[in-house]
Amino acid sequence: GQSLEQPSEVTAVEGAIVQINCTYQTSGFYGLSWYQQHDGGAPTFLSYNALDGLEETGRFSSFLSRSDSYGYLLLQELQMKDSASYFCAFDNQGGKLIFGQGTELSVKP
């Protein structure tokens, strides 16, 4: 079958670094995406890893290991506005996204 596992909740303090892990299981895989969602609104694209390694975009970085079926999202210099739900998702054939259940990140002052 196809599935993704990510923690349901993570709590961190402002200014800290947090890592959200994602493991997946699928017979076909093209890449791993990360999306941010505030208060049930539009999911917003953060990153996409098609190849192994680290992708950095500002305070956010994403990592993929295809051999381990594992990836993570790293958020640095946490800000209060980073409190949101974070979803990992992979795409196999056709481009459709298969999502994990989401990680609720709470940033405390």
Place this chain on the structure above:
Amino acid sequence: EAGVTQFPSHSVIEKGQTVTLRCDPISGHDNLYWYRRVMGKEIKFLLHFVKESKQDESGMPNNRFLAERTGGTYSTLKVQPAELEDSGVYFCASSQVLRGKQYFGPGTRLTVT
């Protein structure tokens, strides 16, 4: 550029009624996707259009759901007749290319009572 828009933002209907959701993708995006999030669960794929053609409708729950994309521009998703389990948030997304970034709309929150 204008983002993906969806209408209505909220809809409350009674079981057995019909509802039509609309999605306007970003201009020039051939790929259009519908997803649904039922409360407490993950965002689930419903179907994928490439221009006006249905590329993949493997996620459509049953034949009460009908999606169209006439002319390869906007898309509609009709639920007829609606059942209680159809309640959730319906998202539309579009993209220029198959891989990578998809642009999501704000969603339509459907409540069936």
